[in-house]
Amino acid sequence: MQSRVLIRRLISVALCILSLAALALPLAPGGEPSGLAAGVLLALGAAVMWLLYDAWLRMERPLAPMRLWVLAGLFALVMVLGQSFSAVGTAELFTGRKLRALLGLVGRAPLYFAGMRVLSRALAREAKPSARCLPGPPCVWLGGCLLMCWLPWYACLYPGTVSNDSITQLKEILGVVPLSNGNPVFQTWLVAAFRQAGLWLGSADAGVALYCVTQAMLMAWLLGVLLSYMWRGAAPRWLCWLSLAFYALCPIFPVFAFCVGKDTNFAMAVLFLSLMIKRLVDTPAGRPFGGGPTARLCLAAVLCTLLRNPGVYLALITLGLTLLWTLARRRQWRAPVCGLACVAAVYAALHLLVLPGLSIAPMPETENYSLPLQQVARVAAGNALTPQQAAAVNGVLPVDQLKDAYNGELSDPVKNLWRADVTGEQKRAFWRAWPGIVASNPMTCLSATFHNTYGYLSPGYLSQIKPTLLIGDQSTRTASIKGLYDYSVNPRSAALKAFCDRLAQNPMYRVLISPGLYGWIALFAAVSLLRGSSRRNLLCVVPALFTLAGCLLSAVNGYFRYAMPLYLSAPLLLWAAGSPPCAQGPRDAMRA
Numbered sequence: 051m052q053s054r055v056l057i058r059r060l061i062s063v064a065l066c067i068l069s070l071a072a073l074a075l076p077l078a079p080g081g082e083p084s085g086l087a088a089g090v091l092l093a094l095g096a097a098v099m100w101l102l103y104d105a106w107l108r109m110e111r112p113l114a115p116m117r118l119w120v121l122a123g124l125f126a127l128v129m130v131l132g133q134s135f136s137a138v139g140t141a142e143l144f145t146g147r148k149l150r151a152l153l154g155l156v157g158r159a160p161l162y163f164a165g166m167r168v169l170s171r172a173l174a175r176e177a178k179p180s181a182r183c184l185p186g187p188p189c190v191w192l193g194g195c196l197l198m199c200w201l202p203w204y205a206c207l208y209p210g211t212v213s214n215d216s217i218t219q220l221k222e223i224l225g226v227v228p229l230s231n232g233n234p235v236f237q238t239w240l241v242a243a244f245r246q247a248g249l250w251l252g253s254a255d256a257g258v259a260l261y262c263v264t265q266a267m268l269m270a271w272l273l274g275v276l277l278s279y280m281w282r283g284a285a286p287r288w289l290c291w292l293s294l295a296f297y298a299l300c301p302i303f304p305v306f307a308f309c310v311g312k313d314t315n316f317a318m319a320v321l322f323l324s325l326m327i328k329r330l331v332d333t334p335a336g337r338p339f340g341g342g343p344t345a346r347l348c349l350a351a352v353l354c355t356l357l358r359n360p361g362v363y364l365a366l367i368t369l370g371l372t373l374l375w376t377l378a379r380r381r382q383w384r385a386p387v388c389g390l391a392c393v394a395a396v397y398a399a400l401h402l403l404v405l406p407g408l409s410i411a412p413m414p415e416t417e418n419y420s421l422p423l424q425q426v427a428r429v430a431a432g433n434a435l436t437p438q439q440a441a442a443v444n445g446v447l448p449v450d451q452l453k454d455a456y457n458g459e460l461s462d463p464v465k466n467l468w469r470a471d472v473t474g475e476q477k478r479a480f481w482r483a484w485p486g487i488v489a490s491n492p493m494t495c496l497s498a499t500f501h502n503t504y505g506y507l508s509p510g511y512l513s514q515i516k517p518t519l520l521i522g523d524q525s526t527r528t529a530s531i532k533g534l535y536d537y538s539v540n541p542r543s544a545a546l547k548a549f550c551d552r553l554a555q556n557p558m559y560r561v562l563i564s565p566g567l568y569g570w571i572a573l574f575a576a577v578s579l580l581r582g583s584s585r586r587n588l589l590c591v592v593p594a595l596f597t598l599a600g601c602l603l604s605a606v607n608g609y610f611r612y613a614m615p616l617y618l619s620a621p622l623l624l625w626a627a628g629s630p631p632c633a634q635g636p637r638d639a640m641r642a
Contacts, residue, residue, distance in 0.1 A: 062103040102164050102165060118170075128504055132505075135458070193272075193275075200298075203301070207542075208259065209256070209540075212258060212524060213311035216311050217525055217531060229410045229411070231411065232411070234312060234358060241261070244258075261310050269314070276622055289625060301519060317617070318618065320593045324594065324619055326346055330386075331589055347388070347389050369393065371589060416465040428498035429494050434494065439486065442483035445480060446476055446480045448467055459514075459515050461502060462606075506601045506608060510557055512564055519547075521547040522540075564608065572598050573595075575627035579591065584627075
């Protein structure tokens with residue numbers, strides 16, 4: 051026995067040294083703390099790693115399951131390769147410093163695996179039998195607690211932040227530019243309704259404040275519902291308390307709760323849909339789902355469809371997979387069928403009647419082309435297009451301008467070059483040429499895709515292309531509408547933004563607020579549920595996986611607001627990943 055303990059401790063020491071070396075010797079040195087701060091971080095890191103590795107090696111079958119090793123290897127590769135792209139925009143450091151790259155991979159993979167393995171074990175520990183399925187704190191009290199924690203932020207943001215997309219929507223409302231579905235027209239009309247309500251109350255600020263307060267109250271209530279549902283179910287109590295602290299203290303939630311923008315509303319709709327799917331999979335097979343829960347499921351799916359243009363695909367995929375699962379469960383299949391019918395009816399009415407009837411321009415087609423256009427632009431920037439390929443590309447994009455326009459972390463400059471007078475034949479020629487461009491330049495195209503996406507899987511990565519936390523005046527990137535709609539920008543917001551920027555110098559804070567951690571959580575939840583008695587919980591992870599896929603195909607690398615559904619859904623994903631549904635079925639927290 052003593053020999054086993056000695057061997058375990060020696061292995062823990064070796065792994066600690068290996069992981070510390072991997073973290074202390076990045077591919078691109080620079081910005082690391084030095085002196086006393088470095089010593090404190092080193093000691094703290096060594097202590098945490100020692101505890102983590104010791105807890106891992108105490109487990110039975112510590113090297114299982116293999117799927118977590120695969121995920122840990124993927125995370126390690128993204129983190130190490132991301133250092134090279136962050137520093138020089140290519141894989142040059144990764145391929146040129148092979149020993150450091152290998153050390154980074156070998157030192158990080160067991161650390162990530164051990165973390166996920168220990169987390170899996172902690173999540174699998176349910177609440178004590180006497181505490182399971184008992185009433186938890188009411189969602190109204192939990193939501194009120196969150197709202198009170200957010201109010202100090204609102205004191206610096208009042209009447210609220212108006213995002214650049216909402217400024218564009220206000221221009222459409224005021225007739226400065228034609229109405230378009232580029233920003234969902236339903237969301238535009240929502241902004242218009244609050245603007246008009248504010249004018250009735252006497253000022254533009256009143257409209258912005260009414261929108262933000264209403265949105266914050268709805269978000270606080272929805273998160274309170276989730277927390278109450280977790281308390282009533284089999285969620286570990288440590289996860290419930292941690293989730294409450296996360297929602298109350300993480301700056302993401304108050305900043306985006308008090309922001310006029312489409313992303314917050316859509317994120318709430320995605321969480322609402324995920325909650326209803328969780329409610330459905332927790333319902334025992336012999337019990338009908340009920341009319342009220344079915345109506346809420348339909349409402350959540352319709353809101354996803356109306357509040358984001360790709361939201362219709364999220365709703366259809368989630369409900370379609372749910373329908374396949376419920377076909378074997380008596381009477382429960384009716385809920386996803388009703389949801390699919392509502393989504394189809396709303397989408398058809400919007401695109402076949404409302405948009406054509408009101409002469410509203412559709413969403414620009416290039417919104418979905420970020421991945422292929424970035425690949426083509428990177429190949430063109432390297433002068434690697436053949437004459438035939440260049441001719442096909444030139445029909446839709448001016449090839450001679452691609453090199454100057456290309457930005458590895460932002461596809462908008464390339465998308466803006468898409469010719470307005472492009473014909474159908476020119477588009478078909480481009481799409482025929484694109485697979486050949488990828489096939490003849492696979493590594494260049496892979497580099498273009500990775501450069502535009504790695505921030506969503508790199509905890510601690512902060513985008514420098516666009517603002518991260520939306521605080522203060524956002525009209526610097528969109529022409530102002532002063533004189534047409536004069537809302538105020540709180541002078542305290544500048545100090546708040548400076549304070550958040552100072553906090554961003556702390557690596558732990560960066561990990562907390564950047565989207566990479568929440569991309570990890572989504573993949574961890576999905577991989578954890580591939581086997582075991584809780585596989586049905588995969589259904590409530592589908593919206594988060596679709597969101598992550600959308601982020602990876604989006605125009606901006608590591609953009610906070612695109613990943614908002616991942617932030618809101620993180621506690622639900624962790625709960626679904628570890629704890630099986632309550633044997634008796636949790637009480638209906640959704641009635642609150």
